[in-house]
Amino acid sequence: MDANVNNSLNLFIEYLQIEKNYSQYTIEHYQHDIRGFFLFMSEQGLTSLDAVEYADTRIYLTKLFDQQLSRKSVARRISCMRSFYKFLLREKMVGDNPFSLVSIPKLEKRLPDFFYEEELSQLFNACETDTAIGKRNKALLELLYATGIRVGECCKIQMKDIDLSLSTVLIHGKRKKDRYVPFGSFAQDAIEDYIKNGRPELLKTKEDHGHLFLNFRGGPLTDRGIREILNKLIEKSALTGKIHPHKLRHSFATHMMSNGADMRTVQELMGHAFLSSTQVYTHVTKEHLRNIYMSHHPRA
Missing domain, CATH: 1.10.150.130 (Tyrosine recombinase, N-terminal domain)
Incomplete structure (x- = not known):
């Protein structure tokens, strides 16, 4: 060739x-x-x-x-x-795009996979916090669910991006679009504990490169590393199946919409370029409400 x-x-x-x-x-x-x-x-x-x-x-x-x-x-x-x-x-390396006319097969419409709140409680309870690794895992899990950020965005977070006084984090999103995302008290407590009592131990004598989340060697945590951490947490919990970071992102959006958040706000928080990307979660919440109705109404 x-x-x-x-x-x-x-x-x-x-x-x-x-x-x-x-x-x-x-x-x-x-x-x-x-x-x-x-x-x-x-x-x-x-x-x-x-x-x-x-x-x-x-x-x-x-x-x-x-x-x-x-x-x-x-x-x-x-x-x-x-x-x-x-x-x-x-780049003028070819004279034509032979794939421009290839029709992509229509995808079957699937609703985003998400955790119910009870399942998330089991997942959070699986985090032990007596070690530096445990404190990091708890902070990681809390922040992913609290903000709905993408795993790639999570890996890029620097210490300077976290504002604990305002409970916000600066996220460097796709297409170099930055946004500020707030987080709640559970994530705040877990992050503070990790920064104070976990991160210094992981960093050890290594020069501080500024990344918030570190691996056990003190280097920056990668997206692959985050996936492995989440899978291990699933194994420790009573939950079955596999977890992926986007499932936490889907859970964030679904729970926000279920509890009355407007679509534009969720779009801004998630960093969606188009409202249609956020709109799918309205279908999720409607389906969820329908299932509850069918399960509990005496004449359903």
């Missing part, structure tokens, strides 16, 4: 890191999906990215479905390749 193929991927990754400010977790997904397409190119005898035509993309789409991937996974890969070729076209 042409050596420029791998070089183009490296340039695209730099673009995602620097211009788009994507998280490492998202970038790894892009790399995985694009390398999968490179493998397809080798199988089809396509030696350069400019040699790919619309007919090839249709064969690629068929192969994805043959692998019995979900519609969501197929849609993600097609979207990834479309963005990749859009970048290559901008």
